[in-house]
Amino acid sequence: MPRPIGRELLRVQVNGEERELLVRPYATLLEVLREELRLSGTKHGCELGECGACTVLVDGLPQLSCLLLPAQVEGAAITTIEGLADGAALHAVQRAFVERGGLQCGYCTPGMVLAAKALLDANPTPTRQEIKEALAGNLCRCTGYASILDAVEEAARLLS
Numbered sequence: 001m002p003r004p005i006g007r008e009l010l011r012v013q014v015n016g017e018e019r020e021l022l023v024r025p026y027a028t029l030l031e032v033l034r035e036e037l038r039l040s041g042t043k044h045g046c047e048l049g050e051c052g053a054c055t056v057l058v059d060g061l062p063q064l065s066c067l068l069l070p071a072q073v074e075g076a077a078i079t080t081i082e083g084l085a086d087g088a089a090l091h092a093v094q095r096a097f098v099e100r101g102g103l104q105c106g107y108c109t110p111g112m113v114l115a116a117k118a119l120l121d122a123n124p125t126p127t128r129q130e131i132k133e134a135l136a137g138n139l140c141r142c143t144g145y146a147s148i149l150d151a152v153e154e155a156a157r158l159l160s
Contacts, residue, residue, distance in 0.1 A: 010070040014039070015083025023070050030054045030065040033080060041081035041110045045139075052138030055111030056080050062118045064137075081110035084117065092158040093117045093151075102151030104142035112138045116152045120159055128153065 007022040014037060023032050030047070033039045033056070045053030047066045054065040057079040084091040093116050096102065103109040112135060119126055119134035126134065131152045132145075140148060 011075060012073055013077040028066050029068040029073055039080050039082050043107055052111040053108055055114050057114050057118055062115045093155040096155035096158055097151040100151035100154050101147040108138055108140045112148060120156055125156060
């Protein structure tokens, strides 16, 4: 079957599922996730790499999907917020954000949760300062951050 003009084949694993997509080579990963795969949990924020609302995990590391092109994620394992829960059972980080009030409007929450998960995967017992540093690229316009930091500390306890 011929490839549509202006489209490139992208092979990735998204939330544990192997995917092959024909995408515009200049589309961002954010656009591919939201528009092609209908995974709307990854948020459009600034689209300049400043706010962190579009954070996803690429091979386990937090990345800003608004800055990544398909060629940069070819063959990678991508985890979006939709890929964290196990059915109806929330991941410990998600549960902690709910229990500790680490969210208000929820717009920044997917990026915060994924950045926190990456931190806790790499460092199961971070200090409060290490949590602040890990979340520094994620902006929240609603909270004073204290509840977010509390949520990450709670998630570390839940996961230990």
